[in-house]
Amino acid sequence: MQYFFTDEQKTIKDLARRVAEERILPVRAELDENEEFPWPVIQDIAASDLFRIFVPEEYEGLGGGCLELCLVMEEFSRVCSGVAISFAASALGSYTLMDFGTDHLKKKYLPDIAAGKKLAAFALTESTAGSDASAIRTTAEKVADGYLINGTKQFITNGGEAELYTIIALTDKSKGARGASAFLVEKGTPGFTFGKKEKKLGIRASSTCELVFQNCLIPEENIIGKPGMGFIMAMKLLDKSRPGVGAQALGIAQGALEAAYDYTRQRVQFGQPLVTQPVVQNMLADMAIQVEAARSLVYAAARNADSGSKDYTESSAMAKVFASDAAMRVTTDAVQLCGGAGYMKDYPVEKMMRDAKITQIYEGSNQVLRNAIAAELRKRKAKTE
Numbered sequence: 001m002q003y004f005f006t007d008e009q010k011t012i013k014d015l016a017r018r019v020a021e022e023r024i025l026p027v028r029a030e031l032d033e034n035e036e037f038p039w040p041v042i043q044d045i046a047a048s049d050l051f052r053i054f055v056p057e058e059y060e061g062l063g064g065g066c067l068e069l070c071l072v073m074e075e076f077s078r079v080c081s082g083v084a085i086s087f088a089a090s091a092l093g094s095y096t097l098m099d100f101g102t103d104h105l106k107k108k109y110l111p112d113i114a115a116g117k118k119l120a121a122f123a124l125t126e127s128t129a130g131s132d133a134s135a136i137r138t139t140a141e142k143v144a145d146g147y148l149i150n151g152t153k154q155f156i157t158n159g160g161e162a163e164l165y166t167i168i169a170l171t172d173k174s175k176g177a178r179g180a181s182a183f184l185v186e187k188g189t190p191g192f193t194f195g196k197k198e199k200k201l202g203i204r205a206s207s208t209c210e211l212v213f214q215n216c217l218i219p220e221e222n223i224i225g226k227p228g229m230g231f232i233m234a235m236k237l238l239d240k241s242r243p244g245v246g247a248q249a250l251g252i253a254q255g256a257l258e259a260a261y262d263y264t265r266q267r268v269q270f271g272q273p274l275v276t277q278p279v280v281q282n283m284l285a286d287m288a289i290q291v292e293a294a295r296s297l298v299y300a301a302a303r304n305a306d307s308g309s310k311d312y313t314e315s316s317a318m319a320k321v322f323a324s325d326a327a328m329r330v331t332t333d334a335v336q337l338c339g340g341a342g343y344m345k346d347y348p349v350e351k352m353m354r355d356a357k358i359t360q361i362y363e364g365s366n367q368v369l370r371n372a373i374a375a376e377l378r379k380r381k382a383k384t385e
């Protein structure tokens, strides 16, 4: 399928593939086994300038959009989506600053994020607020010399490793989600520590950690946008980042398809390579169709988000839901096609199956996003009646 990329987009995709094959592939099994944060690989990615693609040019970035980020996510995830999400979480942690922050804050923080010298993270989820993100309890009380943050954030990607955290906290508890605001908090700020580091089924190279705020005083200038706009900014951020989760799922599925194809070509049973069996061919064909359909929807959703259109909530949700469901099916079939070997850690497909699962859960679970898509259908129908 032809996707009509510009020369620059082709260069980014090729570069990301090279970094993935040369730097990530040799260490992926080890990173997965040891649940090690991939700092050496992050440094290689920084040296390739790929962190610059999601940062505007005036802050030492390359000014890429959602599509460029998806191309990198796809290529990294084809090899190791734990590394891929550690990279993309830095974009997630910086987007609110890029879109709503002051020039002063952008100049202060973005050049180091673009250079990959520092990682960022985004923290919305709490123990009481998962799918219902509006139930957050972390507070940011206005005091004479800034804001005093209290509360605990849960399941935060890049937690403990990032230097910069975008957090959503309540500045006015009485207003619920409409009383939420966004803040930047630097690692090392007194009163900000890290709690439980999670042990996970998949994406084990990435860090998932609790953030604990106990009377953590941050300067007034570290508020992003206006007080009370935090929840709206968070929802806009997730609309923009969901095609990236779709691209993560797409990359995992692509990797699994290739691994299953190679295995069935080499594996001989009943005197013939498995790939000559019509049932195996049908399974491979179905997997290829799922992957290509996911690719088309992810690229279309990313282009929609980059188009300047204000309305991309639905397309972003659709791309994320479709690609993650496809990744779960394709990776499960890849394990099936590799038989007993596919179940073993010597082959990459069991890791891909474990990694695929999270793409159905985070950044809005697929059930919750289906609810949102159905609500859009109802709204559109109501308009025509």
Ligand SMILES: Cc1cc2nc3c(=O)[nH]c(=O)nc-3n(C[C@H](O)[C@H](O)[C@H](O)COP(=O)(O)OP(=O)(O)OC[C@H]3O[C@@H](n4cnc5c(N)ncnc54)[C@H](O)[C@@H]3O)c2cc1C
Pocket (backbone or CB within 6 Å): 089, 121, 122, 123, 124, 125, 129, 130, 131, 132, 154, 155, 156, 157, 158, 200, 208, 358, 361, 362, 363, 364, 365, 366, 367, 368, 371
């Ligand atoms: C590895 C990992 C990394 C993460 N990284 C981050 C991060 O960087 N920053 C951050 O802020 N958060 C992060 N999260 C949090 C993630 O976004 C949430 O886990 C997710 O939104 C689901 O919330 P929950 O886990 O509380 O599940 P719950 O909300 O408790 O949901 C449990 C189940 O019920 C279903 N459900 C809930 N409500 C409904 C409904 N109304 N209709 C139908 N079904 C429903 C859900 O789909 C799910 O299947 C991360 C999570 C994980 C596991």
